[in-house]
Amino acid sequence: MKNDLFYSAKKAVKFWWVSILIGLLALALGIWFIFTPLTTLVALAIVFAAAFLVSGIFEIIFAISNKNVLKGWGWTLASGIIDLMFGLILIAMPIDVLTLLLAYFVGFWVMFQSIWAIGTSAELQRNSVKGWGWLMALAILGVIMSFIFIMSPVFATGFIVALVSISFISYGCFRIYLGCKLKSLHNEMEKYEKDLND
Secondary structure, three states: OHHHHHHHHHHHOOOHHHHHHHHHHHHHHHHHHHHOHHHHHHHHHHHHHHHHHHHHHHHHHHHHHOOOOOOOHHHHHHHHHHHHHHHHHHHHOOHHHHHHHHHHHHHHHHHHHHHHHHHHHHHHHHOOOOOHHHHHHHHHHHHHHHHHHHHOHHHHHHHHHHHHHHHHHHHHHHHHHHHHHHHHHHHHHHHHHHHHHO
């Protein structure tokens, strides 16, 4: 049993270099995003359009299939319909217009989701669920951020690109570090196996 565990663990860390490759790719993309904000915005606009579409379809399916279980299923259904509409509108737009309007769409989407979150938090409070206040605070913060996005699209687009860049760079650093740790674990296992066979 112990040997089986050892060999399965050894097999798991055998490809430690894959994590480093993924990390380097994510790091390179994060840096590239910083230096090519317009290309990043175009790519993000396409991703957002697809995400709205898929998210809307799944939310509608979830709301309808749980209408007998969830009390406020209508909110989820409305959220799904709005996401689906946003997705269809975004996909129908020319890419240059889509890039310009991305900040507004994200702002209005964040606003609607935050209002939905305020309603959900109030529902949790009515049902005496602990921690509802934190959810309410985050929802109100979302409403404030949505107004900033709508009032200042230049700030919003810069913020979106910066956030995506930082996320990719952070993830890249994590995967490289993880790969290095897996490599040392792999080396230790190799040494242990060699000592076992001697």
